[in-house]
Amino acid sequence: MGCVTLTVMRMNTSDEALALAAAGGDRSAFASLLDRHYDRLFRLCFRLTGRRDAAEDLTQDICAALPAKLNGFRGTARFTTWLFRVAVNAAHDARRRAATHARAADGWGTWEVNRQAAAREEADAQDWLHQAMRALPDDLRDTLALILDDELTQAEAARVLDLSEGTVAWRMSDIRRRLRAMNEEETAG
Numbered sequence: 001m002g003c004v005t006l007t008v009m010r011m012n013t014s015d016e017a018l019a020l021a022a023a024g025g026d027r028s029a030f031a032s033l034l035d036r037h038y039d040r041l042f043r044l045c046f047r048l049t050g051r052r053d054a055a056e057d058l059t060q061d062i063c064a065a066l067p068a069k070l071n072g073f074r075g076t077a078r079f080t081t082w083l084f085r086v087a088v089n090a091a092h093d094a095r096r097r098a099a100t101h102a103r104a105a106d107g108w109g110t111w112e113v114n115r116q117a118a119a120r121e122e123a124d125a126q127d128w129l130h131q132a133m134r135a136l137p138d139d140l141r142d143t144l145a146l147i148l149d150d151e152l153t154q155a156e157a158a159r160v161l162d163l164s165e166g167t168v169a170w171r172m173s174d175i176r177r178r179l180r181a182m183n184e185e186e187t188a189g
Contacts, residue, residue, distance in 0.1 A: 015079035
């Protein structure tokens with residue numbers, strides 16, 4: 001049989017017969033189905049998505065999945081009806097995935113914006129504290145540096161500084177008072 005004869009036979013074969021043959025592994029039957037219906041499938045995908053790039057992606061996804069999906073084709077409906085149902089389901093799936101990704105991205109975006117804002121606030125607070133520490137007398141700065149961020153307890157700082165715990169507690173009270181006054185002065189100014 002020549003190539004022309006086979007092509008003519010495929011042209012006269014129904015879509016349903018080609019689909020059943022393709023489901024059985026006949027590659028030329030599958031190619032014939034794609035030749036017949038690719039443009040129609042793309043047009044439907046374009047109408048379903050409203051965008052050329054999305055329609056191209058959806059059409060390609062459907063074509064890639066079609067060999068496996070053809071195993072579900074029973075020939076009880078017209079092939080085009082079945083194919084369009086596959087396309088509509090694929091479009092629904094794509095929309096659900098996009099909505100899920102959008103919700104996840106939106107949540108992630110909000111989280112990231114909040115995280116960055118908190119990081120900026122923390123950095124600003126740290127910068128202010130470091131500047132304020134420079135304004136403290138050396139003995140108070142040393143005490144605060146040891147206790148800051150729970151590095152040491154007041155008792156441990158007292159041992160390091162060779163002071164009584166009461167003196168360290170008094171220094172921390174004085175430090176808080178001075179820092180509060182600096183902050184109020186800057187806020188009022």
